[in-house]
Amino acid sequence: MMCYYNGQRVTRAEFIQLKQLEKAVKDYDFLDTGIHNGFNYGPCAIIVATDDRRDFEIQQAEWGYIPGYAKDRADAKLFRLKYTTLNFKGENLFKKEDGKPSMWAEAGRKRRCLVLSTGLVESMHMPTYGIKGQLLKAIEKIPYQVGVIGKEYFWFAGVYNDWFDKEAQRWVRTVAFATTSANLVMQQIHNSKKRMPTILTDDLAWEWLMEEPSEERLTEIALTQIPSKLMEACTIDKNYRFAGEATPVDYPDHPALDLTFVDQEKLDFDYWSL
Numbered sequence: 001m002m003c004y005y006n007g008q009r010v011t012r013a014e015f016i017q018l019k020q021l022e023k024a025v026k027d028y029d030f031l032d033t034g035i036h037n038g039f040n041y042g043p044c045a046i047i048v049a050t051d052d053r054r055d056f057e058i059q060q061a062e063w064g065y066i067p068g069y070a071k072d073r074a075d076a077k078l079f080r081l082k083y084t085t086l087n088f089k090g091e092n093l094f095k096k097e098d099g100k101p102s103m104w105a106e107a108g109r110k111r112r113c114l115v116l117s118t119g120l121v122e123s124m125h126m127p128t129y130g131i132k133g134q135l136l137k138a139i140e141k142i143p144y145q146v147g148v149i150g151k152e153y154f155w156f157a158g159v160y161n162d163w164f165d166k167e168a169q170r171w172v173r174t175v176a177f178a179t180t181s182a183n184l185v186m187q188q189i190h191n192s193k194k195r196m197p198t199i200l201t202d203d204l205a206w207e208w209l210m211e212e213p214s215e216e217r218l219t220e221i222a223l224t225q226i227p228s229k230l231m232e233a234c235t236i237d238k239n240y241r242f243a244g245e246a247t248p249v250d251y252p253d254h255p256a257l258d259l260t261f262v263d264q265e266k267l268d269f270d271y272w273s274l
């Protein structure tokens with residue numbers, strides 16, 4: 001699937017806001033990560049609703065969902081070697097392809113959250129050619145940072161789970177976020193899988209976090225597609241994973257994205273335009 005690299009650096013906004021609610025950015029020292037590498041399974045910023053659903057809290061959760069039956073770190077590590085749970089298909093929030101309940105179902109009903117993003121990173125796969133023009137097996141990956149025009153931060157639809165680390169004698173919160181079918185810009189960038197994170201409007205983020213929609217409605221929200229015309233993208237330095245930063249870089253021989261269609265784009269789950 002995707003997306004395994006996500007920025008969480010808030011520098012311009014004074015507050016993290018969700019509709020009428022807000023929290024001061026200065027009160028949190030973890031909103032300053034240029035790029036989270038999902039495969040480090042490090043703590044990332046999420047927001048969860050308070051018990052009375054009247055407010056939210058900004059917390060940290062390990063990126064990489066772990067089920068409740070994990071007993072210790074060795075157990076959790078073994079699970080992560082077998083499965084990649086940094087994100088999940090919105091289509092499978094409650095049911096797997098075979099119709100059986102998914103591992104996300106209970107969390108989808110009871111433990112929804114929002115994952116903060118200030119820009120995701122995804123790579124375009126490009127063919128390479130030899131000196132005689134022959135197609136080579138090697139693939140060149142051109143990384144892009146992708147954001148939402150006019151928004152320093154935005155929300156992915158997420159679910160979380162807590163497991164008790166018996167060895168450390170503490171609860172560990174973990175998180176994954178939803179992906180949906182790519183819009184036409186993200187089909188060009190993430191051209192290997194053609195998926196993108198589920199990016200929510202403020203109204204949808206509120207509904208996902210604070211309300212009690214039906215399973216059918218939650219699946220609809222988890223499949224939300226943001227229109228291409230609302231996204232911005234730029235190529236970045238290929239060293240982003242080690243630098244932990246998304247540094248814009250031009251690749252002179254790399255073709256520009258095709259944006260001629262953006263005003264006519266039709267999406268199956270475009271709730272941004274409603």
